[in-house]
Amino acid sequence: MPENAALSIARLTRVLEDFTRMHIRLPAERRLSFTTLSVLHTLAGDGPKRLTELAGSEQVTQSAITQMVTKLEREGLVERHPDPSDGRAVLVHVTAAGAAIVDGRRAERMARLSELADLLTEAERAAIAAALPALARMVDLHSVPGTAPGTDPGADTPRDSARR
Amino acid sequence: MPENAALSIARLTRVLEDFTRMHIRLPAERRLSFTTLSVLHTLAGDGPKRLTELAGSEQVTQSAITQMVTKLEREGLVERHPDPSDGRAVLVHVTAAGAAIVDGRRAERMARLSELADLLTEAERAAIAAALPALARMVDLHSVPGTAPGTDPGADTPRDSARR
DNA sequence: GAAACTGTATCAGAAACTTAATTAAGTTAC
DNA sequence: GTAACTTAATTAAGTTTCTGATACAGTTTC
Numbered sequence: 001m002p003e004n005a006a007l008s009i010a011r012l013t014r015v016l017e018d019f020t021r022m023h024i025r026l027p028a029e030r031r032l033s034f035t036t037l038s039v040l041h042t043l044a045g046d047g048p049k050r051l052t053e054l055a056g057s058e059q060v061t062q063s064a065i066t067q068m069v070t071k072l073e074r075e076g077l078v079e080r081h082p083d084p085s086d087g088r089a090v091l092v093h094v095t096a097a098g099a100a101i102v103d104g105r106r107a108e109r110m111a112r113l114s115e116l117a118d119l120l121t122e123a124e125r126a127a128i129a130a131a132l133p134a135l136a137r138m139v140d141l142h143s144v145p146g147t148a149p150g151t152d153p154g155a156d157t158p159r160d161s162a163r164r
Numbered sequence: 165m166p167e168n169a170a171l172s173i174a175r176l177t178r179v180l181e182d183f184t185r186m187h188i189r190l191p192a193e194r195r196l197s198f199t200t201l202s203v204l205h206t207l208a209g210d211g212p213k214r215l216t217e218l219a220g221s222e223q224v225t226q227s228a229i230t231q232m233v234t235k236l237e238r239e240g241l242v243e244r245h246p247d248p249s250d251g252r253a254v255l256v257h258v259t260a261a262g263a264a265i266v267d268g269r270r271a272e273r274m275a276r277l278s279e280l281a282d283l284l285t286e287a288e289r290a291a292i293a294a295a296l297p298a299l300a301r302m303v304d305l306h307s308v309p310g311t312a313p314g315t316d317p318g319a320d321t322p323r324d325s326a327r328r
Numbered sequence: 329g330a331a332a333c334t335g336t337a338t339c340a341g342a343a344a345c346t347t348a349a350t351t352a353a354g355t356t357a358c
Numbered sequence: 359g360t361a362a363c364t365t366a367a368t369t370a371a372g373t374t375t376c377t378g379a380t381a382c383a384g385t386t387t388c
Binding site: 007008009010011012013014015016017018019020021022023024025034038041059106109110112113114116117119120124125126127128129130131132133134135136137138139141142143 | 181185198223278283290296297302305
């Protein structure tokens with residue numbers, strides 16, 4: 001294969017659309033809504049966050065996060081702690097039980113993806129392995145636009161109250 | 165890089181988790197729910213489908229699909245046509261307006277992914293390009309498990325009434 | 329052609345979200 | 359230092375989208 005093969009954005013977009021829709025349905029356990037699981041994932045991965053931060057990254061209203069965190073707290077999956085640096089704010093921490101849910105779903109995905117990877121050829125597995133660092137970097141560039149030079153600073157604004 | 169590098173499933177899973185959560189929030193237009201958009205995407209990509217087929221692939225109840233299709237029909241995004249081969253069934257077709265929504269969101273994703281891809285090195289873009297066929301094949305293997313030999317036949321059952 | 333099965337629709341209620349209004353803590357201006 | 363403003367979180371009320379149960383028409387089986 002040519003080393004500087006042009007990357008077709010159209011093809012990338014299509015493949016990722018399909019892959020995303022498959023990936024998101026992989027775990028069987030679905031007692032929690034998509035947004036709720038995403039919050040747990042964020043907290044487990046990035047550590048404690050304020051409600052406003054969560055509202056921004058999940059693209060729902062602050063009110064929705066408050067209600068969700070209240071529910072998660074009742075279920076013992078997160079805890080509210082005061083923010084020592086700001087008396088108005090609250091820091092949401094994931095509990096061990098909450099982290100266990102994230103890990104459990106990850107294990108399910110790993111099991112299914114492992115089955116699928118077994119069906120690929122060795123060359124295909126190698127190609128995916130070689131692409132992972134670049135895919136991870138795209139995620140980084142998206143979430144921290146200031147890191148890279150020449151990035152559009154306005155593209156990431158947590159947008160105004162999406163109604164659905 | 166070694167041509168037969170082992171593919172780390174753990175790393176693949178992590179990268180895809182992060183990528184999925186980024187990708188799903190890319191388009192700005194969010195007048196429609198996630199499930200609704202997924203249905204439009206399926207219809208635009210695979211052609212007309214029965215309500216039960218949609219319920220299976222989207223992992224919501226048939227009741228939810230009926231209500232969603234009724235709403236989409238009122239908005240002119242899909243149409244119901246009788247299934248000539250079965251008097252009980254209904255075939256849901258996407259309209260031009262519905263397809264335009266799918267295309268519009270795809271265009272948004274392409275624009276943003278294109279920006280991100282521009283920030284990568286040529287080698288990174290080449291690595292992603294080289295992995296796309298393999299990623300697409302994983303999606304195929306997932307949705308049509310009978311195609312490949314040795315696949316667990318029970319793994320894909322549209323599961324029992326996911327409650328959230 | 330009666331019984332069992334399948335595909336869709338309808339209805340009540342639950343869950344998850346929105347907007348708007350409220351409380352409380354921090355910041356700025358004078 | 360107090361008044362006016364901003365920011366963080368909550369609460370209340372209403373909307374949308376889902377589940378679960380049921381009904382009913384069309385199909386298959388015998």
